[in-house]
Amino acid sequence: MKARLIIIGIILSLATIVFVAKLIKIQVIGGKTYHTDRTQKQQYKEAKYGRVLDRNGEVLWDKLLVNGESEQEKWKEIYYHKHLEGLSAILKGVTESKIKELRGGKSIDITTIRPGRGAPVDKIERVPMVQGKDIYLSVDLRIQEIVENVVKEYVPKFGAAGASVLVMDPRTGQVLAITSFNPEKKRYEDILYSFEPGSIFKPITAVIALENGVDPNKRINTENGKWKVTKNENEKIIKDTHAEKSCNMQEAMVYSSNIAFGKYVVEEIGYEKFFFGVMNFAIGEMSRDFPLKISHKGFKRVTEPRTQAAQGFGQSLDITSLDAATAFSSIANGGILYNPKLILEHGKNFAATERDSVRRVISTTENTRLLRDMLKGVVDSGGTAENVKSQYAFFEFAGKTGTAQIIDSTGKYKSGTYNSSFIGFERASDPHFVCLVTMYHTKNAGATVAGPVFQKIMEQIYLHPNLSPAAFAREYAPADSLCSDVTFIGHTKSAALDKANGMRCNIRFDDESRNGAVVAQTIKKDTTGEYLELSLREHQRNTERMPNVIGLTLKDALGMLEHVNVIYDGVGKVYMQSPEPGEHVGRKSGVHIKLKEYI
Numbered sequence: 001m002k003a004r005l006i007i008i009g010i011i012l013s014l015a016t017i018v019f020v021a022k023l024i025k026i027q028v029i030g031g032k033t034y035h036t037d038r039t040q041k042q043q044y045k046e047a048k049y050g051r052v053l054d055r056n057g058e059v060l061w062d063k064l065l066v067n068g069e070s071e072q073e074k075w076k077e078i079y080y081h082k083h084l085e086g087l088s089a090i091l092k093g094v095t096e097s098k099i100k101e102l103r104g105g106k107s108i109d110i111t112t113i114r115p116g117r118g119a120p121v122d123k124i125e126r127v128p129m130v131q132g133k134d135i136y137l138s139v140d141l142r143i144q145e146i147v148e149n150v151v152k153e154y155v156p157k158f159g160a161a162g163a164s165v166l167v168m169d170p171r172t173g174q175v176l177a178i179t180s181f182n183p184e185k186k187r188y189e190d191i192l193y194s195f196e197p198g199s200i201f202k203p204i205t206a207v208i209a210l211e212n213g214v215d216p217n218k219r220i221n222t223e224n225g226k227w228k229v230t231k232n233e234n235e236k237i238i239k240d241t242h243a244e245k246s247c248n249m250q251e252a253m254v255y256s257s258n259i260a261f262g263k264y265v266v267e268e269i270g271y272e273k274f275f276f277g278v279m280n281f282a283i284g285e286m287s288r289d290f291p292l293k294i295s296h297k298g299f300k301r302v303t304e305p306r307t308q309a310a311q312g313f314g315q316s317l318d319i320t321s322l323d324a325a326t327a328f329s330s331i332a333n334g335g336i337l338y339n340p341k342l343i344l345e346h347g348k349n350f351a352a353t354e355r356d357s358v359r360r361v362i363s364t365t366e367n368t369r370l371l372r373d374m375l376k377g378v379v380d381s382g383g384t385a386e387n388v389k390s391q392y393a394f395f396e397f398a399g400k401t402g403t404a405q406i407i408d409s410t411g412k413y414k415s416g417t418y419n420s421s422f423i424g425f426e427r428a429s430d431p432h433f434v435c436l437v438t439m440y441h442t443k444n445a446g447a448t449v450a451g452p453v454f455q456k457i458m459e460q461i462y463l464h465p466n467l468s469p470a471a472f473a474r475e476y477a478p479a480d481s482l483c484s485d486v487t488f489i490g491h492t493k494s495a496a497l498d499k500a501n502g503m504r505c506n507i508r509f510d511d512e513s514r515n516g517a518v519v520a521q522t523i524k525k526d527t528t529g530e531y532l533e534l535s536l537r538e539h540q541r542n543t544e545r546m547p548n549v550i551g552l553t554l555k556d557a558l559g560m561l562e563h564v565n566v567i568y569d570g571v572g573k574v575y576m577q578s579p580e581p582g583e584h585v586g587r588k589s590g591v592h593i594k595l596k597e598y599i
Helices: 002-029 029-037 085-096 139-159 198-211 249-254 257-269 271-280 305-312 321-333 365-379 451-462 468-478 493-505 553-561
Strands: 042-044 058-068 073-078 108-112 118-126 135-136 160-171 174-177 191-193 294-296 336-338 357-360 398-407 412-427 435-440 508-509 517-526 529-537 563-567 573-578 590-596
Touching: 058 085, 058 412, 073 085, 085 139, 135 321, 135 590, 139 174, 139 451, 139 508, 160 321, 160 451, 174 517, 198 249, 198 257, 198 271, 198 321, 198 398, 198 412, 249 257, 257 271, 257 305, 271 305, 305 493, 321 336, 321 365, 321 412, 365 398, 398 451, 435 451, 468 517, 493 517, 553 563
Parallel strands: 191 294, 508 529, 563 590
Antiparallel strands: 042 108, 058 073, 108 118, 160 174, 160 435, 336 357, 398 412, 412 435, 517 529, 573 590
C-alpha cells in the first residue's frame, strides 16, 4: 500500500513538472512570438485623397478608389484637363510633393484573435484615419489655357524646340499660369530648370545701380560697340549690336547695351555691391518652399573682371523663371519682393489677396518710375522690342528682351542657336500681370520669337470677358468698337449686354426676343456699318429635352448639360452628340459628346 502511494506520488510529481515546464515554455520562452504572430493582426486602411483645384474652385486633379476590397485597394489619378500638357506636368509635381493635407493619413487597427480560432476578441484603432483635404492652386485655369494654346500656335511657327511660360500677379507673387518644357527630352515636366537669362537680367542690374546712387542720366562710354574689360590680349571682346559712343541708362536699356551694363558693374557700382544687390533679390532662394522640384545652378561670386562684367548683362549666371518673375514683379508693384506662391494656404476665398512679402528691394517711387519708363521705352518705337507694341492703342506694354547663347558640351557658347526670352507687364502705369516667355533653341532674337507670344497672351487675357479688369474695359475700349477679338461665348444675354456696354462694343442679337446663352458670334454688315452679331441658345436643362451643343466648347456644353451624366471624348469643340437635339433626356440620363479642334 505504501509502495503504491509512493509510485502515485512520483507520477503526480512528474506530471506537475511536465505541466509547469510547458507553461514556462508558453508564457516565458515563446510568449513574445505567440502574442505577435498568433493573437494580433495589424491592419492598414488608406485615407481618401483630397482634390487639387484652381483659384476659382475648378477641379484639376483627383485620386479615386477603384477597388476597395481589403489588401487590394487601387487608386486612379484623374487629370480633368489632360489636353493642357503643361498643367498636367505641374499637377504631377504638386501631387507627388510632400503635402500632408492632400494625402491625409492611413488608419492602423489592431485586431486580437482567440488562440486556435479565427474569431476576433477585440479591435483597437491604434492610429485614427485623417482624410485628405482639398488644396487650391493659385493657377487660373482660363489663363493656363490661353498660355498653352498660344504656345502650341507659335512653337512650330518659329521653329523652336519648345517654350516655357510663367504668368504672375506682381501684387501678390501668385503664379497664375506656368509651363516647364524640357527641350532635350521634348516634353513638359514638373521640374523647373535654371537657365542663363541674357539681357532680361539687365533690369535687375539697373535696379542695383539706382539703389547704389548711380545717376541714370550719366553717360557711359560704350566704346563704339567694342570693349575689352582688361588689357589682356586673349580676353574676349564684349560687343554691342548698336554701336554707340555713349549712352545713359534709359538708352542702355532701350538699345540693350552689353557694354553699358558691364561697366555699371565693374566701374559704377563695384562688384561687391553688385553681388550683394543680386543676393538681395534672393536669387536661388525664392524656390526653397516651392512645391515643385527646382534644378538650380545658382548665382555665384566670380573674381575675373571680364566675367564680373558679363554677369551685369546676364551671362555667367543662372536663374529660374521664378527668380526672374519675382524680381521683375518688384518693378511692377512698386518695389516689394514677394515669395512666389503656387499653393493657396488659406483656400479659394483668399485667392485675390494671399501673399508673403520678403522685403522692399526698390526704395523709392522715383526709382520705380524710372525703371518702368526704361522698360516701356524698349517696346516703343526704336527699342529692341518695338515689334511687341500692340495693334490696340490702349495697350501699354513694358518689358525686356533676352537672346541668350547656349553653352554646348565643350563649355563654349554655340553660335546661331539661342534661348530667346521676353519678360514684361501690361499697362506700365497699373500692372496686373507679369509674363515671362522663353523659346528654346531658336535661330532668332527674343523680340522676334518670344515677344509675339507675350503680346498674344497679354491681349487674350485682357480681352477675355471674365479676366479683363472692368476699369480697363471702360477706360480704354474705343466707343462703338467692333470688338471682334472679344469673346462673348457662354455669357447670358444680360451678361453679354453688361460686357458690351462696359467695353462700348457694337453688338446685336440674332433674335432679340430670345433669352439664353451666347453660343456663336459673327461679324455682320448693313447700311450702318459692321457690327458683332451674337447668337443665343436657350438653356434647356429643365425641359427634359436634349439641347443642341454642336459647335460649343466643352465648358459651355457641360454648362448646358449639367442635369445629365456626360461622357466626352477629344478636345476642342463639339461635333457629335447623342441623343440628338430635341430628344427626351430625363435627369441623370447618359449623354455622349465628341469634340475635335478646328471644326
